[in-house]
Amino acid sequence: MKSSVDTHMGSIMIDNNVIAQFAGNVALECYGVLGMASVNAKEGIASLLKKDSMSKGITVSLDNNKLTINMHIIVAFGVSISAVANNLMSEVKYKVEQFTGLTVETVNVYVEGVRVAE
Numbered sequence: 001m002k003s004s005v006d007t008h009m010g011s012i013m014i015d016n017n018v019i020a021q022f023a024g025n026v027a028l029e030c031y032g033v034l035g036m037a038s039v040n041a042k043e044g045i046a047s048l049l050k051k052d053s054m055s056k057g058i059t060v061s062l063d064n065n066k067l068t069i070n071m072h073i074i075v076a077f078g079v080s081i082s083a084v085a086n087n088l089m090s091e092v093k094y095k096v097e098q099f100t101g102l103t104v105e106t107v108n109v110y111v112e113g114v115r116v117a118e
Helices: 016-029 051-057 081-100
Strands: 002-007 010-015 033-040 045-048 058-063 066-076 103-115
Touching: 002 016, 010 016, 016 033, 016 058, 016 066, 016 081, 033 051, 033 103, 051 066, 066 081, 081 103
Parallel strands: 066 103
Antiparallel strands: 002 010, 033 045, 033 066, 058 066
């Protein structure tokens, strides 16, 4: 699926995977986020994704020219989960809006696991 931005010169189409990859990079810059998570629905087990496939832990959807971003993350042991999630939401919202020119309506954060930082 592609998101679009209309300008006075024409339309710009942005693939949702590009937005997901960018949001994943922003997430890795946030304190307390170890990485994106992939959840095995069959077993309910979350695993840490490698940097090259982190967009699998993120879904992006567009409705009425507003983005909704769902992020499945793994946080570091010993940090405040609510502080990390709130920081992640605000950083992703701000940086994705600056990057794409689209409005981010919501950023949903799903904490799938806690790990000791290596």
